[in-house]
Amino acid sequence: MTVAKDGPWLDGAAGRLIRPYTVSGGRTRPAVALDLLTLVISTGSMPQAPLGPEHGEVLGLCPAPTPVAEIAGRMGLPATVTKILLADLVQCGAVTVRPPSRFQDPTDQSLLEAVLDGLRRQL
Numbered sequence: 001m002t003v004a005k006d007g008p009w010l011d012g013a014a015g016r017l018i019r020p021y022t023v024s025g026g027r028t029r030p031a032v033a034l035d036l037l038t039l040v041i042s043t044g045s046m047p048q049a050p051l052g053p054e055h056g057e058v059l060g061l062c063p064a065p066t067p068v069a070e071i072a073g074r075m076g077l078p079a080t081v082t083k084i085l086l087a088d089l090v091q092c093g094a095v096t097v098r099p100p101s102r103f104q105d106p107t108d109q110s111l112l113e114a115v116l117d118g119l120r121r122q123l
Helices: 053-061 069-077 079-091 109-122
Strands: 039-042 097-100
Touching: 039 079, 053 069, 053 097, 053 109
Parallel strands: none
Antiparallel strands: 039 097
16 A cells, blocks of 8 residues: 555545545534634644544644635645534634634635736746
């Protein structure tokens, strides 16, 4: 078995070794309301409750305010599963969440212009 560069949960030939519902403990909804633009930051306190290795991986991804969407992308997990992990960490005080400071409305013209400028720079 060769492990893909994306992490220990992926196999180059077989794909994902751990199914997302296993990571979330079979839960389908987070206990805390989060959207993809919500910013997450680690508080520095370690959770007292026993949590899975994915929780520790998430904590390592948010030493600075990081959007939920970016955490999900880096984890290679569906957004809903990532939100469930983050909700667990919020409840035990390991992370705090806040709405994005610069763009409150995802349909805001300045946000759309910033995205367009970024895309133009990539081309």
